[in-house]
Amino acid sequence: MSGDSDVRSLRISKLERLRELGHDPYTFEEHPQTHTPEEVRANYSSLEGQTVSMAGRVTALRVMGKAAFFDITKDAQRMQVYVKRDDVGELLWEVFGLVDLGDIVGVTGEVFKTRTEEISIHARDLKVLAKSLHVLPIGKEKDGQHWYGLSDVEERYRKRYLDLMSNLESREILLARSRVVSATRRFLDERGFIEVETPILELEAGGAAARPFITYHNALDLELKLRISLELHLKRLIVGGLDKVYEIGRVFRNEGISTRHNPEFTLLELYQAWVKMEDIEQLVEELCRYVAREVYGSEVFQVRGVTLDFSKPWQRVDLLTEIEKHAGVKPSELQDLQSAKSAMDRLGLYSEDETAVGGIIEKLLERFVEPTLIQPTFVENYPIETSPLAKKHPSHPSLTRRFEGYVLGREVCNAFSELNDPIDQLERMQRQHKMLQEGDHEAMPLDEDFIYALECGMPPTGGLGIGMDRLAMTFSGAESIRDVILFPTMRPLEQD
RNA sequence: GAGCCGGUAGCUCAGGGGUAGAGCAACGGCCUUUUAAGCCGUGGGUCGUGGGUUCGAUCCCCACCCGGCUCACCA
Structure with a gap:
């Protein structure tokens, strides 16, 4: 037996x-x-x-x-x-x-x-x-030592209940995730932000560059898409006079799976009228302090052998300056596509498919700068080509008033002074829409009602997006996004 | 999508051209303060799936499935 x-x-x-x-x-x-x-x-x-x-x-x-x-x-x-x-x-x-x-x-x-x-x-x-x-799979344990238990990674994700009962660490990481999310919500509520819920089923999925999932509504005989971001609905609420709104919700992106990507993940987006990028930077600093205190009881804590200090203001760096520092590519080389491509070639990077300087800048950032950003850092001034919803930089028309926050070499947030010029927004969306029609599945569709909303007048507004799963990874030390998602997306076992 | 690695008992793993082993778990027995309880005994496997090579494949080869890592993709 x-x-x-x-x-x-x-x-x-x-x-x-x-x-x-x-x-x-x-x-x-x-x-x-x-x-x-x-x-x-x-x-x-x-x-x-x-x-x-x-x-x-x-x-x-x-x-x-x-x-x-x-x-x-x-x-x-x-x-x-x-x-x-x-x-x-x-x-x-x-x-x-x-x-x-x-x-x-x-x-x-x-x-x-x-x-x-x-x-x-x-x-x-x-x-x-x-x-x-x-x-x-109940292991044996004494004095902190473990024997047996469940270590098969696939089984841990497929049968999370077994993982939770046999691996204390899995339990702790998932509880930490829960504390990160509830602390975030508490922090925002205390500051007078209003939590709202916006549609998951949309006619067109916009607000980010990603391929959507497509579904179908029988009664309306209508193809619908699952949202890829929360942005365009939340901004409509700013137009409507809700000055501080946020949503923590699931979004869906029909893309690859990796240690940092799950097809469905939890996004926080918040919008605050009458403030600018720098105010949002401060908000992020305060939010992270708050979460750190709730999760670790301190604004300074150790994770994966690194001491993270959230008590101090984050470091602020300029995107192009950092690229010059770590990749050796001068800002002047990143002004036209041709010289940007040759810079890529010089670095031994593939550049054939690049169609815009913005994409190359992002690639250089990811490759050379990101890994160096261990302590909390804001990278500022992103190219306009890859920031279709951000306000233009007043003195550099190719840049935007946008920043991203990095911790432990990973992006944790993306934020900007929101573009509220409806004419500019329409032009940028038309450009995106054209790319979409030309076969770029990740380009943004034109959302005419959103443009109409902007035409009605949106106050100057600061916005922020945080991938809550990645934030949970940062605060729990998890190496894979699947460790902070209870039931990650998996291919089914049986195929008949 | 590409490369590398893995899939052997319920779990954790070893093995390796002649149809398989260990520990835990399970089953039977002994045991009224043990704690990774102990002692004696027993059973349990389509070796991921399908082909091929071979007298013979779990092992070698090919394809496929599932997973992990790296890369690509993911502003």
Whole structure:
């Protein structure tokens, strides 16, 4: 007997025996939990000899004839339980005999210390609250060392429940993600931002450069797209007079999957009327301080061996200056496509498909500058070609009032003084639309109603976008975006 | 999409042209303070899938599937 299906039928017969004994696990609807394991340990002196109740999954089982020790675990806290036949009687002893590693049980008994001084519960009552019909990948652990468990990456993502019960680190990373998101929401709410929800199903997916997912509405007989950004709807709300709005929502991009990309991910976008780029930079600094305090209890913390300091203002650098510094390409070389391409060639980079200087600048940034931006840094002044929704730089018509924030060599935010000139916006969107029609799947469609909204007058506004998954990676030390997404997109196993 | 690496028992892994091993888990026995409990015993595998080479393939070759990493893509 060792195949999992054999185990399953064996455990079902144990389940039937439990029912014969009048102990059907699935009839129990609750179990008292007077204390957590931590509370019992913290208050041992007053609890010694007192009766307590708790419940959890059986994560270790040591049977010695007519007595046994077992561990129950709940909320990553473990408690040892002692059962003795003479104390619980024949019936409960038989019930206990039907308990397997992985079952969910509830116990009631007195707090005591074993010979080796471990605080434990001396069980007087025991309930099986759910049986596990499968052998679970519960590892062994002592003094921080681990044996076995579940390490197969694919299985951890496909069966996250097994990952969560057997890998404490996965649990901690995902809890950190949750704290990052809720802290962000709290921070913005406290500052008077209004949280809104805008459509996921759109006629045209705009606001970013990405290929959308396409779906279909039967009743309207209409092809719809899943949103790729939140931007164009939120700006309409600014026009409407909601001066501080934000949305934290899922967006969908029909693109490749990597350690930094999942087809659906969580985006925060916020817009604040009457402020400019520099104010948004300050907001990002304050937001990160707030999140750091909530997650780590400090504005300075260590992640992956690096000490990140959010207490100080972020470093501000100029995009083209940094490219010159790290790639050796002068700003003058990045004024026309021809010399930009030859600079790429000089660096041994492929440049055949490049059609605009903006794209080359972004590539150089990614390749040479990003890896150097470990401590929090704002890179400012992005090219207009790749920033179709940002306000022009007043003295450099090829640049915009845009910045991106970098931490640990990864982009964490993208922000700008929003373009509110409807004529300029229309021209830029028409240019994008033309590229789209010429086959660039990632170019932006023309959104006429958005232009109309701008024509009605949008106040000067600062905007910000943060990939919450990447922010969670930064604050949890996760190496892959899949570690901060509970159920990442995977190819299905069976293909029939 | 390309390159490299991986897929062997429920889990973690080793092995390698003659149809497979370990530890944990499982099953049976002993054990009334153990804690990676211990001791004795038992069972369990389409070696990712499909072809090919071979007397013989889990191993070699090819294709495919799934995953990981790197690159490309992703403003």
